Amino acid sequence: MIREVVLVVPNFLIREAFGDPAEPPLGVAYIGAVLEKEGYQVSIIEANAENLSMQEIEHRLLTEQPNLVGISCDFSPLHNPTLQIASMVKNKLGVPVVVGGNHATAAAQHMIRQADGTIDFIARGEGEAVLPPLIRALQRHADLVSVQGITYLYDGRVVSTPLAQFVHDIDRLPFPAYHLLPMDKYARHAIHSARGCPFNCSFCAAHVIFGHRVRRFSAERVVDEMEYVLKEYGRKQFWFSDDTFTANQAYTDELLDVLIARKLNLTWSCLTRVNVVSRDILLKMKEAGCAYISYGVESGDEAMLRAMGKGITLNRVRETLTMTKQCGLRVYAFFLVGNPGETWNSIRNSYRLIKQVKPDGASFAVVIPLPGTQLWDKMVSRGFIGHDTMQWDYLFAKLPGGRYKDYAAQVAAQWCDLTANELMRACIIGEHLPRVGNLLEANRSLCEIDGVLDEEALRGLYSAQDVTGLDLDVFIEAAREYWNG
Numbered sequence: 044m045i046r047e048v049v050l051v052v053p054n055f056l057i058r059e060a061f062g063d064p065a066e067p068p069l070g071v072a073y074i075g076a077v078l079e080k081e082g083y084q085v086s087i088i089e090a091n092a093e094n095l096s097m098q099e100i101e102h103r104l105l106t107e108q109p110n111l112v113g114i115s116c117d118f119s120p121l122h123n124p125t126l127q128i129a130s131m132v133k134n135k136l137g138v139p140v141v142v143g144g145n146h147a148t149a150a151a152q153h154m155i156r157q158a159d160g161t162i163d164f165i166a167r168g169e170g171e172a173v174l175p176p177l178i179r180a181l182q183r184h185a186d187l188v189s190v191q192g193i194t195y196l197y198d199g200r201v202v203s204t205p206l207a208q209f210v211h212d213i214d215r216l217p218f219p220a221y222h223l224l225p226m227d228k229y230a231r232h233a234i235h236s237a238r239g240c241p242f243n244c245s246f247c248a249a250h251v252i253f254g255h256r257v258r259r260f261s262a263e264r265v266v267d268e269m270e271y272v273l274k275e276y277g278r279k280q281f282w283f284s285d286d287t288f289t290a291n292q293a294y295t296d297e298l299l300d301v302l303i304a305r306k307l308n309l310t311w312s313c314l315t316r317v318n319v320v321s322r323d324i325l326l327k328m329k330e331a332g333c334a335y336i337s338y339g340v341e342s343g344d345e346a347m348l349r350a351m352g353k354g355i356t357l358n359r360v361r362e363t364l365t366m367t368k369q370c371g372l373r374v375y376a377f378f379l380v381g382n383p384g385e386t387w388n389s390i391r392n393s394y395r396l397i398k399q400v401k402p403d404g405a406s407f408a409v410v411i412p413l414p415g416t417q418l419w420d421k422m423v424s425r426g427f428i429g430h431d432t433m434q435w436d437y438l439f440a441k442l443p444g445g446r447y448k449d450y451a452a453q454v455a456a457q458w459c460d461l462t463a464n465e466l467m468r469a470c471i472i473g474e475h476l477p478r479v480g481n482l483l484e485a486n487r488s489l490c491e492i493d494g495v496l497d498e499e500a501l502r503g504l505y506s507a508q509d510v511t512g513l514d515l516d517v518f519i520e521a522a523r524e525y526w527n528g
Contacts, residue, residue, distance in 0.1 A: 045139075045178050047084045049109040050075055051100065053116070053124035054090040056436050064092050066233035066282055067226065070144065070252070071115045072219030074170040080217055081175050087220070092228040097124075101131050110138055111178065113170075117144035119413060122154070122435035129161040139163045139181060143170045149251045149415030151194040152201050153430040165194040168252060169238075171216060172207040209254060213238060214264050218271060226276045233284045234272070234311075236265045236298060240286035242316070244341075245352045245417040246379060246410050249286040257290055262298040266305050273309060280334065281311035288313035289320050296324065302331040310334045314377075317363035318355050325370040335373035335403070338364065342378060343396030344389035351382055352417070357396065364400040373403040378473055379410045381455030381466050382418070390461075390469045395528040397476045407473035409451045409466050411438055427457045472521045475513055479521040482508055496526045 050071050068089070075085045088095070088103050095103070104112065112132045116125040125147070129140045143166035147154055151165040166173040173192040180190045187195065192207035210216065237260065238253040269281060289295045314337045328336070340360055342348050348355060367374050378393050397405055412419045412428055422428045437450035452463035461469070482504060483490060490500045498519060505518050 045083070045110040045182055047086075047107070047109045048078055048111045048113060048178075049086050049088060049104060049107055050113045050115065051088045051104075051128055052091050053114065053121045053128055054095055054100075055120055056124055064228070065230045066284065067092075067219070067221065067224050067229050068115065068117070069219050069233055069235060069284065070117065070170065072221060072224055073216060074113070074143075074174060075220035075223050076217040077171045077175060078178075079220060081178075083178070085220065085223065087223040089225055089228070092225050097127060097131070100128060101135065104132065105135060108136070111141065111181075112136070112138060113141045113143065113166075113174065115144045116142050116147040116154075119146045119150075119411075119433075119435050119438045122146060122150070126154075126158055126161070129158055133161040141166050141174065141177065143167075143173070145248055145251050146414060149248060149413070149419075150430060151203065155194050155196055155201055160196065163195060166192060167194060167203070168192045168206050169210055172210055176207075209238075209256070209258065211258060213258050214261050218268050221272065221276065229279075231279050232269075232272050232276070232281045234265065234269055234281050235285060236260055236262075236283055236288070237285045237290070237294075241290060242287065242354065243352055243417075244339075245350070245421075246382065246413070247286075248413040248415040251415040253286075259291070259294055262294070262301040265298060266301045266307070269302075269309065270305065270307060273307060278309070281309060283311060283313040285313065287319060288315045289324060290315075292319065292321060292324050296327065299324075299327045299331040303327075308332075312336065314339065316355065317360050320363060320367070322366055322370065325367055325372060329371050333372060335375060336367055337375040337377060337406075338367075340364075340376040340378060340393075340396070342382075342389065343393035347382060347385065347389050347392075350384055351379075360396065361400055364402060368401075374400075375404045375406065376400075376402045378405060378407045380407060380469050380473070381410045381452065381459050381461070383421075383458045385455075385459035385461060385466075387461065387465070387469075390473070391524065391528065393473060394476055394524045397473070398480060398525055398528040401480065402477055405473055405477050407470040409455050409470060411451050412454065422458060425458070428454060468520075471517055472524055475517060475521045476525055478510075478513070479518060480525045482510075483522055483525055490522075496522065 052068050052071055075087055078085045090100050114125050114128055125142055132140050140162050141164045142162050147165050148167040151167055155162055155165055177190050177193055191204050194203040237257050239257040240249045241255055241257055310332050312335045317338055341351055341353055345357055364374050380390055412422050434450055449463050452466040456463045486504055490497055501519055501522055505515055
């Protein structure tokens with residue numbers, strides 16, 4: 044009889060590569076809430092937020108003695124930790140193990156084979172639609188072929204049933220089970236106003252779980268949840284973790300109206316695209332408490348934007364980022380380097396764009412070929428990568444403090460015209476460019492001699508200013524790139 048379920052969010056094996064999580068894992072919290080509503084006793088071991096070792100995870104599981112364990116493998120670097128936890132559960136508890144999440148869904152067939160019996164099922168797609176029917180089938184000893192959205196081994200062969208239908212009326216879902224999470228461990232609150240992304244960027248795996256069709260929570264439901272979280276867990280900034288917050292401006296307008304009317308006196312931020320905002324929406328976002336907007340710009344090179352399937356132009360990027368600043372909102376721009384066809388010239392076009400639009404901050408990262416993306420499929424077909432050769436633990440490129448791990452750069456260097464070191468250097472320079480550019484603009488008369496950047500003056504500026512975390516050589520190189528852009 045399955046009555047007690049433990050959901051595990053693994054910790055990264057290379058902990059220093061990822062640091063503390065910024066916000067709670069809403070996917071697991073939604074599944075926990077749905078299972079509680081179905082009558083199961085649920086707990087969540089948030090090993091990432093609590094920075095638990097494998098031994099500590101094992102101790103918690105042995106103490107709780109669940110009848111079923113679910114493991115969240117949302118991110119590719121959790122591939123190996125997930126396998127380790129599954130093996131431990133099978134050896135120590137002998138109960139069913141179900142794995143879900145973005146990476147597990149995209150790599151289901153490979154993962155179920157590699158687990159060699161320690162993972163019983165991979166729940167593909169939305170866990171709320173898969174896990175309750177699976178548990179009921181296990182209770183009844185029913186034919187598993189009738190359960191949609193699962194992958195499992197049967198007589199040595201991989202069986203994948205058709206995907207379960209999406210949860211269409213997501214307003215019917217309970218609030219995430221925040222009470223099962225260590226909410227004091229997160230830097231900010233997170234909230235979903237919608238699921239799904241209508242766009243099709245070549246590097247993005249957002250559609251793997253939620254699909255391309257956008258389903259929205261009602262505006263009242265979203266603000267109800269925000270009000271609940273504020274009351275129960277204190278005042279922190281909210282992050283709308285939708286893939287594209289303003290994908291439907293009519294809905295966004297309605298949501299903002301409700302936020303303004305409630306007068307919750309909160310601040311929030313979001314991620315969106317430059318081609319789905321307007322001046323009116325931006326002004327209302329400011330009125331509703333938006334502190335900053337992160338835009339997925341990705342590149343300052345038109346050819347690279349086309350190659351990534353972004354569906355935006357540089358003119359639109361310039362117009363939108365300028366307009367956003369005019370509306371009183373801070374602007375952050377995300378950039379990726381290392382896509383097929385990347386060169387130093389295309390990267391410098393990104394630097395030039397930063398000089399033109401002057402965002403408040405920029406994030407640069409080496410592109411990662413994630414399972415389930417067009418980029419992954421293309422590079423597998425060309426023989427550059429594969430499930431059996433990827434070093435999943437090291438796949439994400441960025442480390443705390445602006446440092447970069449070189450594995451993702453080594454992978455990307457196979458298909459672009461830059462070495463791994465050049466890709467990492469490009470990220471470091473790009474990340475600091477807005478800050479260095481601001482210093483140069485404010486001290487132009489000190490740094491310029493007859494229209495030429497004076498490096499001795501730069502060294503003096505570096506010594507005189509607060510440039511914590513920025514090495515002198517990076518400062519000078521970023522200054523040259525900005526000046527010559």
